[in-house]
Amino acid sequence: MQLQAGLVKIVIGVSLSLSLFTPALASDDYNCMQLMYEHGLATSAQLYCGYEDYSEAVISKASQCMALAEDHGESDRLKETLKEGLADFQAEYENASNKKEICSVFADQFPLFVRP
Known part of the structure; x- marks a missing residue:
């Protein structure tokens, strides 16, 4: 089975950073822009x-990031970064x-985010 090229791009791009992101989820040293995009996805x-x-x-x-951003x-x-993540997954899913x-x-x- 083949996935749509866009989702593959999203998953590959984000999963490459996910290995760096995973330990950050447990600490206070994390990238809010990346987190919010992935949270949107x-x-x-x-x-x-x-x-x-x-x-x-x-x-x-994500709440901590938003408070800091405010x-x-x-x-x-x-x-806007959150909205981009929401829209990117939606577009791939619909297509x-x-x-x-x-x-x-x-x-x-994204096992740290969702579970079926």
């Missing part, structure tokens, strides 16, 4: 794929011929 994936669980740690870190006048930029496969691959690539 995962939120959209949860909506379209119907995952049962979404990480409370991710939600907490303190520094960067909340609009962070919100996919095999939606179950996209959901399966996403859950495999």
Whole structure:
């Protein structure tokens, strides 16, 4: 089975950084822009794929990022990054011929975010 090229690009691009991101989720030293984009992807994936669980740690870190961004006048930029993640997954899902496969691959690539 083949995935749509766009999702493969998203998954490959984000999963390459995920290995660097994974330990950061447990610390206070993480990249808020990356987190918010991935949070957008995962939120959209949860909506379209119907995952049962979404990480409370991710939600907490995203809230911390948004509070920090608001303190520094960067909340609009962070919100746009979140929206990009939401839109990117939605577009790939809607264009996919095999939606179950996209959901399966996403859950495999983002086990710290969602669980089917």
